[in-house]
Amino acid sequence: MEQLFQRIFDELAFLRANMATKDDVAALKDDIRALESRVSHIEQTMATKDDIISIEQRMATKDDIASIEQRMATKDDIAAMDKRIEQIEQTMATKDDIISIEQRMATKDDIASIEQRMATKDDIAAMDKRIEQIEQTMATKDDIISIEQRMATKDDIASIEQRMATKDDIVAMDKRIEQIEQTMATKDDIISIEQRMATKDDIISIEQRMATKDDIISIEQRMATKDDIISIEQRMATKDDIISIEQRMATKDDIASIEQRMATKEDVALVPAIREMVGQLMERMTVVELHVQEIPMIKQQIEQLSQQMQEGFEKLDHQETVLQALSLRSIQQANDIHYLKTNAISTKS
Structure with a gap:
């Protein structure tokens, strides 16, 4: 039993140290919102092909x-x-x-x-x-x-020059996108995180290997003779062992902190898609003067990405519920051990 708890605590500590946090996902979502705002601003201020065609129709060739x-x-x-x-x-x-x-x-x-x-x-x-x-x-x-x-007059030409994006604007946009590319997590980082994260199968395996209330009741029903008590006392953990286990066990605050900072595999799985979307956006923005009509498509893709992130956060809430249930079962297990120890001491007395 002690080894089981030790493995559970080690896995929780490993998850706490290596899993992506909600802050990371929130920061990534803020970057996407900022990028969407910039694209909307470009879309509102840039001259479209229709504007250019209208100008060409009105200008003398x-x-x-x-x-x-x-x-x-x-x-x-x-x-x-x-x-x-x-x-x-x-x-x-x-x-x-x-x-x-x-x-x-x-x-x-x-x-x-x-x-x-x-x-x-x-x-x-x-x-x-x-x-x-x-x-x-x-x-x-x-x-x-x-x-x-x-x-067309000189004033018309000056107005067109003021409203159209210049090469300097494109260069500045390219630098900002390069900065985003340097700070974002790569696919290799995500793969490494996925390899080190506990899967649902791992959680199910832990639940299958943990003792339930029915197991404790079965033990209580089978405790009857002095030989059984002596055997249980020999096999049971001492007070020092219990104290050591309690010191190494995660508290409610620790579980709550882990639940707040943990991100699910579904959330992390969204990161490659986000990076791919941003890469596609960067490629399109390098030719924004020639492909202005693609901006609505980019905006639609960003909206789809935001929707996927929202679905990821909903799955994260579901995972938090599972972790809360796991935390509750751990607390119940600790209470059952304490109860079992108390009964054993009372029986011994």
Whole structure:
């Protein structure tokens, strides 16, 4: 019996020294929440592909500029046309000129000379066609205003630069993720913990090997003769043995402390999944400028991870209940031993 208790206490001490605590799991959960907050902030502040597409649709492209340049009249064209019009105005005959000519016309030679020097209707018609063509092809003020309204301004470009993530932001994010990677437990650490932790089968084995109340009752029923008492006294532990056992036994406070700090195998089993999720998140964030649409998927995965952690904590609560039951049985066993010893002493007396 003493060896059994010794093994139980050694296993409890080993669990206390090596198992992951709730603080470790809580710290890991805080890291995940902080990472989720950062991703939400990035998702809220970063420009999406739809924003870029909208900007591209509203911004003038090089082809648009080239097309405008080909179709728009330049200042040189306007200046040349202005000179030609001035020349036309200077050389064209006005009504006053015609009246003056009519007043001064006299001979056929003068008429012939005037006809040679005056602009004809054909000349006017040709000039009119050219003016109409100029009017049709020239850009008006309304066209210029419309182009200004549709073209992106320097303020629009500055606003885009302020709202878009820069390479420095990505570098800072990469450094913070590297720090998380350095401080997180690896799969090898988790495997080592799993190898050193007691399994449910170990707990069941301990329960099967521990003495129950029925065993104690059976012993009491079989205690009758002096020879049995003498034999029991020879085989029973002395007061010093009981004191030694009581000193080495875990108290209620020790059991409560272990229950508060212990994490179950299910909780530890979640750590590789958490690390894998964070690794996937880091890979996605390195190409966040090209794959912004993956941020909702990352957020969904983080929510799934949080749900898995919540399920792990529920399983931890169940394990705590099992440990409380084990603690209660240990206390009952100690009481039964004390009761058995008291009866043995009374019988001996």
